[in-house]
Amino acid sequence: QVSATEYYSTLERMSDNTGMNVPKSRSHEVLRMIHQWRHLRNLKQSGVGYAGVDANQPGILAVKCPACPHPGINIPSNWYLEREKLWLYKVFFGLDANFHLTQFNVSSEERDPGLNKGWAYMVDNHVLQQFIAIFQGQWPPEKSDCSDHNAVKLANHCGDHNLATT
Structure with missing residues (x-):
């Protein structure tokens, strides 16, 4: 397995290894092709593209937590009828400050349209912009009352100048 840059430079060298007639760089097109291929592979592996991709619902590509209770999948469908066992099916959320999910800025939706449209972990951009408006x-910006956690102190501090959402 090699990086996209190494793969593309190998293709360029196979085309002309002398360096005399260097072809025009098509690295952006190769990266876009890889992006589209990964998206199509994700649709295929999730098994949701058979009715047409426009029929997909928001969140359909997100991986369900295997530890969380899902009626009919990993807990009985009638789980709520057994009162003495309700504690078995309770959802427990343990959160820490190391969660990291980002969405990069794009020049415009018309120039660089997203492929996902809210089907995985990020909501649809149009819905997000309506909510923000x-x-x-x-x-006001939230201030943490934690005593001394670097992840919390630096959460809104660095590295987010090129990100739409963190």
Whole structure:
């Protein structure tokens, strides 16, 4: 397995290894092709593309947590009828400050359209922009009351100048 840059430079060298007639760089097109291929592979592996990709619902490509209770899958469908065993099916959420999911800025949706459209872990960009417009500037930035956690202190501090969402 090699990186896309190494793969593309190998293709260029196979085309002309002398360096006399260097072909025009098509590395952006190769990266876009890889992006589209990964997206199609994700649709195929999830088994959701058979009715047409426009029929997909939001969140359909997100991997369900295998430890979380899903009625009819890993817990009985009638789990709520057994009162003495309800504690077995309770969801426990343990959160830490190491969760990291980002969405990069793009120049415009028309110029660089997203392939995912809210089918996995990020919501649809149009829905997100509508939500932000409703609540824009209505709350101050949150300050943590944790004593001394670097992840919390640096959460809104560095490396987010090129990101739409963190």
